[in-house]
Structure formats: C-alpha cells, structure tokens
Amino acid sequence: MTGPLRDPLDARVVIIGAGIVGCSLADELTARGWRQVTVLDQGPLPAPGGSTSHAPGLVFQTNPSKTMTEFAAYTVRRLGSLDDGGRPCFHPVGGLEIATTEARWADLHRKAGLAASWGVRGGLLDPHQCRKLWPLLDESTVLGGFHTPDDGLARAVPACRAQTARAERRGARFLGRHTVTGIERAHGRVTGVVTDHGVIPADHVVSAAGFWGPVIGALAGVEVPLLPLAHQYATTAPLPELAGAHDPSEETGRPILRHQDRDLYFREHVDAAGVRLGIGSYAHRPMPVDPFTVPAYDDAPVMPSSLPFTEADFAPSWRDSVALLPALGASRIADGFNGVFSFTPDGMPVLGESRTLRGFWLAEAVWVTHSAGVAKAVAEWMTDGRPATDVHECDLARFEDAQRSPAYVAERGAQNFVEVYDVLHPLQPMAQPRPLRTSPFYPRQQELGAFFLEAGGWERPHWYEANAPLAVGLDLPERDAWSARYWSPIAAAEAAVTRERVALYDMTPLRRLEVTGPGALDFLQRMTTNQLAKKPGAVTYTLLLDAAGGIRSDLTVARLAADRFQVGANSPADLDWLLRHAPADVGVRDITSGTCCIGVWGPLARDLVQPLTRDDFSHRAFGYFKARRTHLGHVPVTALRLSYVGELGWELYTTADLGLRLWDTLWEAGRAHGAIAAGRSAFNSLRLEKGYRAWGADMTTEHHPHEAGLGFAVHPAKGDFLGRAALEGLSEETATRKLTCLTLDDPAAVVLGKEPVRVGGAPAGYVTSAAYGHTVGRCVAYAWLPAAAAVPGTAVHIEYFGRQLAATVAQEPLFDPQMMRIRC
Incomplete structure (x- = not known):
C-alpha cells in the first residue's frame, strides 16, 4: 500500500x-x-x-472457554439463518453427552454448570431419558447424560x-x-x-x-x-433399527451423541438408502501430517484432507461402539477415511x-x-x-518464543488431540515437554520438595513438601476429590506463615518489559490510564485499554530513571501491543528471561531484608509503591515496594546469573525469622482475600475499569490516552454489572471458578476466580453480577457439580481494608 x-x-x-x-x-x-x-x-x-x-459438522456450544462458547453460539445462530436451495444449513437436533463412568458423570454436572454460566440451554438426564433420545443405547451401561437442545449439525x-x-x-x-x-x-x-x-x-x-x-x-x-493431525471417521451400513424415523431430506434427526469415555461421537446420516451412523474417533494414536507434503487437489486420491482409512486403528473404537450400541453388532463399517484438521499447542x-x-x-x-x-x-x-x-x-x-518451536508445537498439538475428550482439571498441566523454563531458584525449589505446575512454559511451585510439618494439626475442611486435585493442606500453612512471619515467593514468571528512550514517558502516558509523570523511584498501577475502553491488561510501571521504565505485564500480547504503538524514539523489550524475582512478604519482611543492605528500608525512607536500586549482600537488585498478598514486603529483581545467590542470601538471612518458601496456591488465596484482580480471569477487554472495580487506576486529568474517550460518562455508579466479592456461607465449601451464580434461583453471572481464604476461614469467589445484586449482604447461590452452595456478597477487601499491614 x-x-x-x-x-x-x-x-x-x-x-x-x-x-x-x-x-x-x-x-x-x-x-x-x-x-x-x-x-x-x-x-x-x-x-x-x-x-x-x-x-x-458437529456444533457443541458448551466449552470451558467463554470465548469459544460465544463463537459456537454465534455459529448456531448464523448458520441457522442460512438456507441453500431452500434447505437449511443447520439442523438443531441437539447434543447428548453420555457418561459411563462416575468421573464422566461428575464432569457432566460441571459441564451443565458451564452451560449455565455462558447462557447455553442444557439439562442432565437419567439413563432412561437418554435412551428415549437414542433408542440404540444399552441403557445398563449409562449413568446419565447432558442434553443441549440447541446444539446440532452444520451442513458445512x-x-x-x-x-x-x-x-x-x-x-x-x-x-x-x-x-x-x-x-x-x-x-x-x-x-x-x-x-x-x-x-x-x-x-x-x-x-x-x-x-x-x-x-x-x-x-x-x-x-x-x-499441527495438522488425521482423525478417523467411519460410516456404517444402513441400520434397519433406525429406518423410517426421519424424512430423508432432513439428513439427520437424533441428537449428536458423544461417548467421551471412549473418545467417540456418533451422528446419523439419513438418505434414500436408509439411516447410517457416522462414527468419529479420537481414541487412536496421533497421526501428524506435514502440511508441506499434502498433495494438491488434483493429485490427491480423494481430496487433500482425506487420507486412507486405517482399519487397525479403528478396531478398538468399533468394539466400543458395539458395546454402547449393541445393534451395531449386526452391522459393519461400510466406509471410512482419516480426515485432516488442525491443533495448536x-x-x-x-x-x-x-x-x-x-x-x-x-x-x-x-x-x-x-x-x-x-x-x-x-x-x-x-x-x-x-x-x-x-x-x-x-x-x-x-505464545511465548519457547512455545513456537516446531518440536513444541508438534508435541503439544499431538497431546491436545489425545486429550480432546478427556476430563481435564482447570489446573492440569501438559505432561511434556517439562521442565522447559525454570527460574534460577529451581535447584533450591527441588531440594525443598516443590510441587510444580506449568504455565507459559514456566515451572511454578504451588507448594513445598518441606513445609508439610507446618500443616500438621491444622483444622481444615475436607475437600471433595475435584477441588483436592493439585492442592495440598501445605498451602494453608504457607499462607499462615506469610501472614504471621515471612515467606519467599518465586515471581520470576511475571513478565517484565523495559521501556526506554526520550519519548518513553509520553508513550506510556498515551498508552495507559494512570498518571505516570512522577519522579524516578515511583511505581504506579495502571491499565492498558483498547479504543473502546476494554481492559487489555493491567500493568505495574516502575520509573527507574527519567527515560527508563520497568513494566510488569501479563502476556506476550502486552509486548506485542506496545511494540505496535511505540514511536521511533522509544525502545520496548522483554527482559523476563534475563532476570528473576523473589517476593519477600510478611510482617517480618523488613527484619529479614534490612540487615542485608546499607540503604534505609524503613517505611519513611522507602514507602509503598516506591522503587530503588540497591544491593542485598553481594547482589545488585531493583527493589519494588509492592505486595500482591496484602503484607509488608518487596519484589526483588536481579539478573538471572545472580538469582541463585539472591535466593541463598535471603534464605540464610530468613532462618532467624522462620522464613519459608511459599507457592502459588497460597499466593492465590492471599491475593483474593486482599481483592487483587487477575487479568484474563477476573477482567478482559469485555469489561471497563469502573465495573471491574479499577476506576482508581484511571486518571483522566492527565490528558489523552488510548480508551479515554470511551470512558467518558462511565463510573462505578453507572455500571450495570460489577466484579463482586462473594464468600461461601459454609466454611467447608469450595469452588474453583467459572461456576454459575444464581440470584433468586436464576443464573445471573459467573465466578471468575476463587480460592479458599485461609485467613478469613472460608472460600472467596469473585464473580460478575448485575449491579443490583452486587450489594453487600445479598444472598446468592453458586452451582458446583449440581449442588447449590449458599454465598453472600461481601464488602471488599476482606483482609486489612485500611492497608495497615502493607503501609507500615
């Protein structure tokens, strides 16, 4: 152009x-x-x-991702409005997922909750009701089903x-x-x-x-x-048991049937010859395809996306199909192919x-x-x-750079194929390739028995087995099997030590960007919502908005010099966004991999850190939301007086080569104060007690700052910034929905996130993030609710695996609302 x-x-x-x-x-x-x-x-x-x-052509709307559910729901509406030669392009026959194991039956209850959260019609059925929808089912093998009447089949x-x-x-x-x-x-x-x-x-x-x-x-x-992968699809010979039930022009009549315990789905094909079943299988070995070697249309035996059917791979799936639908035992596979489609990491x-x-x-x-x-x-x-x-x-x-390698894409893509119908816990990490990214503290964390989960390629300690003795004797409510996965009572002990003494947190995976140059301040002022024109040494919480005022990210910006800023960001997309807008006189680079960070938090944090430096770390000399360059022992650090857990402390940054020395220095100094290493599980509990938001979970571009409770980070008087015009006339008072703090009434009840919240018995919102608050003694959940319901004291219910758990809208923050523990 x-x-x-x-x-x-x-x-x-x-x-x-x-x-x-x-x-x-x-x-x-x-x-x-x-x-x-x-x-x-x-x-x-x-x-x-x-x-x-x-x-x-299967279209199932319900998905753990709200975004993917909205995409599917629009697809249903859009294709449902189309016809081709007078025939519909979408058949709303519905969907039926059946459970043959207790784990799947429990998961269908969770899926029904997701559907309610995202506005998809659905209901749980008993085995007899399932068989009414699918007469060929062996009812004795079925524990129940989840029926979604608005799902269906697209004629692509x-x-x-x-x-x-x-x-x-x-x-x-x-x-x-x-x-x-x-x-x-x-x-x-x-x-x-x-x-x-x-x-x-x-x-x-x-x-x-x-x-x-x-x-x-x-x-x-x-x-x-x-990664392109082949997926098996077969069709049976006509089944007399299904004959006469449908008009051939309809192509299908019964709901799409999914037997995810065996990685199978079924749909009808109705034509003049009768009714056949199409059977799709994800149960076979991954079959990766090199897209650079796929033949052109005229060179392909059938079409480029259709590969020869491998009967041996399908044999176990056929046996499983017959076990679920015994009438298939008298039938046969009439045709099949291995169809190519795409998976990402x-x-x-x-x-x-x-x-x-x-x-x-x-x-x-x-x-x-x-x-x-x-x-x-x-x-x-x-x-x-x-x-x-x-x-x-x-x-x-x-995607991180480490997630773009061909080997990573191939390994993770194949694993996603294997797990496409698996019951996956929201914290469940991929098995391989691990470990990929580790902080300099990784050897010490292994010595302490860290239990690692993975995100963004990083190994993240969630708790440390070395702290198990601290959990002995704690009076904790018993958890159900689902919420107990990827959790340990050790997290409660780590949270308590953070509140009572001091703990070290590995914050290395937090993204760090460096913004430099003569135009750095003006650039960040234009890109973010809060006032950044402060003296070097100031730290500011601020937001990245899009032009419509939606929250793209939240940032912590430390002004380290007149023309140098360290920005705490969330994802590679933040770097991409800033690079897209940066003028020629501004440099933006990611410094995460070359640096590391330890959060030292707790009432004894100053007692631990002060003896290691000649600089004054008193509150008067080094106040909250301030930054300075200093040395701790032999290690040069950038210290930021911040706290994501609601306690006194600092984020301490240094280069990766000195990271292990920083850990050892702090660890040795912490012995006298009973310091421990603590993990992300305790961290998440503490941050929710304090009411701190997590971008991507609690708020996204679909929300503006005032409804997310972040209006304090917007400073219109500073001048123009991206999204400012869209916020004019908006305030907390005008918000029709709000991010709301809930506490569960039963101290033993726990939810994990994405559950529907009911007000007056009707779905009114959904949980964004949740964790048991060990300090407040009950589960804390944040949820989007209509403003009329976001009033402290309002009674609501959160649906968890089909159970209605009573909860109450709470005044936030739950912990230390006067900020006395941080500002000391």
Whole structure:
C-alpha cells in the first residue's frame, strides 16, 4: 500500500481459503460494507478439499472457554439463518453427552454448570431419558447424560455456498483453482498475493487456509503454530433399527451423541438408502501430517484432507461402539477415511494481525463448531479495530518464543488431540515437554520438595513438601476429590506463615518489559490510564485499554530513571501491543528471561531484608509503591515496594546469573525469622482475600475499569490516552454489572471458578476466580453480577457439580481494608 486509503470500505482484501471460515469471513466483511473482497482456493468450489469438505459438522456450544462458547453460539445462530436451495444449513437436533463412568458423570454436572454460566440451554438426564433420545443405547451401561437442545449439525459445504452467494451479491469474488505461491510485501506491509494465475493486489491478506496455514505463513514469513493431525471417521451400513424415523431430506434427526469415555461421537446420516451412523474417533494414536507434503487437489486420491482409512486403528473404537450400541453388532463399517484438521499447542485458534507483517491476518485452527463466530470476531477486528468478544485466548501473540518451536508445537498439538475428550482439571498441566523454563531458584525449589505446575512454559511451585510439618494439626475442611486435585493442606500453612512471619515467593514468571528512550514517558502516558509523570523511584498501577475502553491488561510501571521504565505485564500480547504503538524514539523489550524475582512478604519482611543492605528500608525512607536500586549482600537488585498478598514486603529483581545467590542470601538471612518458601496456591488465596484482580480471569477487554472495580487506576486529568474517550460518562455508579466479592456461607465449601451464580434461583453471572481464604476461614469467589445484586449482604447461590452452595456478597477487601499491614 503506497498511502492511506481514501475510504476504508475500499480496502482490498484477499482471503486465502474458501472453507467455512473463509466464506463466513467474506460474508461478514461484505455485510459491513467492504467492497473489494476476493476469496482464493487451490481446489474447485464450493468443496475445495480442505477440512470443511469432509467435516461431519458437529456444533457443541458448551466449552470451558467463554470465548469459544460465544463463537459456537454465534455459529448456531448464523448458520441457522442460512438456507441453500431452500434447505437449511443447520439442523438443531441437539447434543447428548453420555457418561459411563462416575468421573464422566461428575464432569457432566460441571459441564451443565458451564452451560449455565455462558447462557447455553442444557439439562442432565437419567439413563432412561437418554435412551428415549437414542433408542440404540444399552441403557445398563449409562449413568446419565447432558442434553443441549440447541446444539446440532452444520451442513458445512451448503453453508459455504449460501454465504458465498450473499458475499458475491455484495461484490465479493470467489476464485477456485488458484494456488497461492507467494505473498508480496513492502515496507513491512502486505501488498499482494501471488498465484499461479497472476498477482492480486491486497491491503489485507487473511490466511484461513486450515491445515495449510503453516504453508501460507511461511510464504509471508509469519510463524503459524499449528499441527495438522488425521482423525478417523467411519460410516456404517444402513441400520434397519433406525429406518423410517426421519424424512430423508432432513439428513439427520437424533441428537449428536458423544461417548467421551471412549473418545467417540456418533451422528446419523439419513438418505434414500436408509439411516447410517457416522462414527468419529479420537481414541487412536496421533497421526501428524506435514502440511508441506499434502498433495494438491488434483493429485490427491480423494481430496487433500482425506487420507486412507486405517482399519487397525479403528478396531478398538468399533468394539466400543458395539458395546454402547449393541445393534451395531449386526452391522459393519461400510466406509471410512482419516480426515485432516488442525491443533495448536493449547488447543485454541490462532487469530489476529501479524505485527511483523502488517495487513497479514490469521484465522487458523478453527473448526466448523466455531467458524461463524471466529469470522465475526476477525471481521470486527479488521473493520472496527477490535472484536466485541474477548479473544486473548486466541490471539496469535499469546505464545511465548519457547512455545513456537516446531518440536513444541508438534508435541503439544499431538497431546491436545489425545486429550480432546478427556476430563481435564482447570489446573492440569501438559505432561511434556517439562521442565522447559525454570527460574534460577529451581535447584533450591527441588531440594525443598516443590510441587510444580506449568504455565507459559514456566515451572511454578504451588507448594513445598518441606513445609508439610507446618500443616500438621491444622483444622481444615475436607475437600471433595475435584477441588483436592493439585492442592495440598501445605498451602494453608504457607499462607499462615506469610501472614504471621515471612515467606519467599518465586515471581520470576511475571513478565517484565523495559521501556526506554526520550519519548518513553509520553508513550506510556498515551498508552495507559494512570498518571505516570512522577519522579524516578515511583511505581504506579495502571491499565492498558483498547479504543473502546476494554481492559487489555493491567500493568505495574516502575520509573527507574527519567527515560527508563520497568513494566510488569501479563502476556506476550502486552509486548506485542506496545511494540505496535511505540514511536521511533522509544525502545520496548522483554527482559523476563534475563532476570528473576523473589517476593519477600510478611510482617517480618523488613527484619529479614534490612540487615542485608546499607540503604534505609524503613517505611519513611522507602514507602509503598516506591522503587530503588540497591544491593542485598553481594547482589545488585531493583527493589519494588509492592505486595500482591496484602503484607509488608518487596519484589526483588536481579539478573538471572545472580538469582541463585539472591535466593541463598535471603534464605540464610530468613532462618532467624522462620522464613519459608511459599507457592502459588497460597499466593492465590492471599491475593483474593486482599481483592487483587487477575487479568484474563477476573477482567478482559469485555469489561471497563469502573465495573471491574479499577476506576482508581484511571486518571483522566492527565490528558489523552488510548480508551479515554470511551470512558467518558462511565463510573462505578453507572455500571450495570460489577466484579463482586462473594464468600461461601459454609466454611467447608469450595469452588474453583467459572461456576454459575444464581440470584433468586436464576443464573445471573459467573465466578471468575476463587480460592479458599485461609485467613478469613472460608472460600472467596469473585464473580460478575448485575449491579443490583452486587450489594453487600445479598444472598446468592453458586452451582458446583449440581449442588447449590449458599454465598453472600461481601464488602471488599476482606483482609486489612485500611492497608495497615502493607503501609507500615
């Protein structure tokens, strides 16, 4: 692009991939008035041979991710409004997940709670009710089921035809048999797409190429962390037991059936020959596919996404199918194939615009289930600058560098395939590759018997077995099996020592950015909400907003010199966001890997630290939210007077090479004060007692600061900043919903997060994060609720595995509201 567009509606868009995502995106963009949209595919239209061409079309809305549920719900609405030649593009036959194990039956209760949290209709059924929906079921093997009446089956190729026709009427063009051979670029932007039929100029290029995404990405010089894998799908011979129940024009009638205890799903195929069953299996070995070796459409035996069926891999799944549906014993597999589709290291899509090649967008690793919802989000992103739905879980910038290696993508992608139907605990880490990222303190943590969980590739201690003696005799409520996983009573002891003495916390995984240069202050002032024009040595809590006032992240900014700032951030996307906006006179770099951090917190923190330095660490000389460079023993540190646990203390930063020496120095000095090492489990409990928010869990771009209880971090008087205009007229008083502190009435009750909150018996909100507050003696849960219900004293109920747990809206913070323990 040689200059600014005169009219944004004249932006030239080339979408690579005419599957369900590409066609949906063309429909969404042209509906928003964009006039020059071209969709390319190497195969013939409307079924060019990618995953859409063979997809069985299952659309299940309920997902642990609110974002993915919203994508699926929009897909149901969107495809449900389409017809192709007078026939619907979506059959709302519903979904039925059945349980044959106690663990699955419990998980279906949890899933019913997720559905209620996200607004999906659903209900639990007994075995007899399940059999009414699916007469072939062996009722004796079923403990119960979860029925979602609005789920169903998408007719993906007809949906592509319908959306193609609408987009073409608005001016879009669709070009089949156009193979992309290059991406033209100049001055850091895309300028065109090279095909075997010539060059197509472009201001925006969207890769919606499915499992070919890494191939298109390579042409653009953009990494696409995606692994194609083959998935088995077979169809039976016609089943007389099902004959006559449906009109052949309906294609299907009964709900989609999922037997996740055996990694299976079933759907009907109704045609003139009768009723057959389609059976999909995730029970087989992972079958990775190299996208660079997938044949072109004309060179493929059937189509590029359809590989030969491997009967030996399917044999166990057939036996499991017959056991669940005995009538299949008299039938046979009539046909089958291994269909290729995409997995990422975390199982989520990859969406957004590349920072290194502006105008190059990804809409990859998207299944039919979420296709229209993703298309809507990407179209909003391109036209409005932001999606209405929070997409931080899908943002292409979310991956750490260590998570982008081909080996990591392959290993984690394959594991996600294996676990696609597994009962997964929200804290459950991937098994491999571990350990990948460790702090300099890792050897000492191992010596102390740390129990590690993983996030962002980092090994994070959650508690230390060395502290087990401190937990002896603690009067703790007994936990259920689910909440007891990845938890230990040792966490309670560590929380108590933090409140009573002092503890060391490994805070190394917290992201640290360095912002420098003559324009650093002005830049950060424009990008964040709070006043940063303070003297060096000041620390400020502030927010990153988008243009609509949504919270992109929360930051802790330490001004270390006139033109140097250390920024505590949340994810790689924060770095990406700042780099996108940084002017030429500002440098932004990630310093996390080269540094480390120990949080020293507790009423004896000053007693521990002061003897190690010649500087005055008194409250008068080193106040709260202040920073200074100093030495502790032989170690140079940057000390920030902060506390995420509600106690006196400091974050102490040094370079990675001196990290072990810093730990040993503090550990030795702490012996006289009964210091311990404490883990993330205690940390999370303490921070919730203090009312500290966690971005990504408690608030996202879907929330503005005043409703999240963060209006204190907004300083409009400082001048203009990104998102300021959108906040005009908003306040805590005008908020219609609020992030609200709840305490469970029963001291023995525990919830973990994402459970529905009921007010007056009806779902009114959902829990964002929760933990047992060992200081306050009951579980603390934060939840989004209507403002009318967010009044201290209001009685609510939190649904946990089907049980209604009484809770009460509490005045926050629960612990030390006068800040006496921190400011001392």
